[in-house]
Amino acid sequence: MIPEHIAIIMDGNGRWAKKKSLPRIFGHRQGIKTVKKIVKSASRLGIKVLTLYAFSTENWERPKTEIEALFSLLSQFVEKELKELASEGVKLRILGDLSKFPQNLKTKIISACKATQKNSDLELNIALNYGARQEIVRAIEEIVKQNIKKPTEEIISSFLYTAGQPDPDLLIRTSGEFRVSNFLLWQIAYSEIYITNKLWPDFTSQDLEIAISEFQKRERRFGGI
Numbered sequence: 767m768i769p770e771h772i773a774i775i776m777d778g779n780g781r782w783a784k785k786k787s788l789p790r791i792f793g794h795r796q797g798i799k800t801v802k803k804i805v806k807s808a809s810r811l812g813i814k815v816l817t818l819y820a821f822s823t824e825n826w827e828r829p830k831t832e833i834e835a836l837f838s839l840l841s842q843f844v845e846k847e848l849k850e851l852a853s854e855g856v857k858l859r860i861l862g863d864l865s866k867f868p869q870n871l872k873t874k875i876i877s878a879c880k881a882t883q884k885n886s887d888l889e890l891n892i893a894l895n896y897g898a899r900q901e902i903v904r905a906i907e908e909i910v911k912q913n914i915k916k917p918t919e920e921i922i923s924s925f926l927y928t929a930g931q932p933d934p935d936l937l938i939r940t941s942g943e944f945r946v947s948n949f950l951l952w953q954i955a956y957s958e959i960y961i962t963n964k965l966w967p968d969f970t971s972q973d974l975e976i977a978i979s980e981f982q983k984r985e986r987r988f989g990g991i
């Protein structure tokens with residue numbers, strides 16, 4: 767079975783650049799190229815939802831110059847690459863709180879989401895200023911506001927950024943760290959986890975296929991026997 771939803775923690779851009787004695791931003795630039803390739807491959811492989819962790823709530827701690835460079839790359843991605851991907855049936859959704867982002871970037875992102883609303887081949891979730899605990903707090907606040915006295919798992923899911931989407935079947939993390947880093951904590955309850963030593967800029971479509979075939983070998987029991 768092909769996983770319906772794959773989530774990826776794209777780690778290792780900085781290390782990739784360091785290995786080549788280049789500034790960190792070169793790693794992010796290369797990382798964007800990988801993003802484009804992997805989105806295309808995911809779509810070709812019949813994956814329905816692809817979630818990419820692009821900027822966490824903790825990433826604000828990085829130097830201002832790196833944050834600005836990341837925003838600029840993101841802006842270019844939304845403007846140029848996404849247009850092409852959109853014509854191939856990609857629908858964009860943002861997971862996270864965009865309110866702290868520069869106004870022009872926010873406007874671009876929101877209009878890209880609107881412009882791709884009718885697409886249905888691949889849903890591309892980009893997690894931006896995202897933190898899973900914050901997402902859960904936000905859901906609880908909404909549940910309290912709506913005076914829901916008996917929240918069920920389904921109700922809680924419906925207040926998360928991923929509302930209406932299946933939970934990830936497979937979580938991939940690049941660059942060899944064994945951490946979840948506040949990513950999709952609720953949604954990954956039963957996800958298979960695949961960790962590769964490859965740094966994100968070096969991650970290829972073939973690596974994605976290897977991760978999927980590894981996933982296919984696993985026996986998912988969802989707590990049963």
Ligand code: FPP
Pocket residue numbers: 776777778779780781782794797798801818819820821825839840843892
């Ligand atoms: C992790 O590498 C990567 C990030 C924090 C940013 C990921 C962002 C991109 C690939 C570009 C924007 C994405 C999209 C979807 C358009 P790191 O810098 O933490 O690497 P290190 O751990 O080796 O330092």
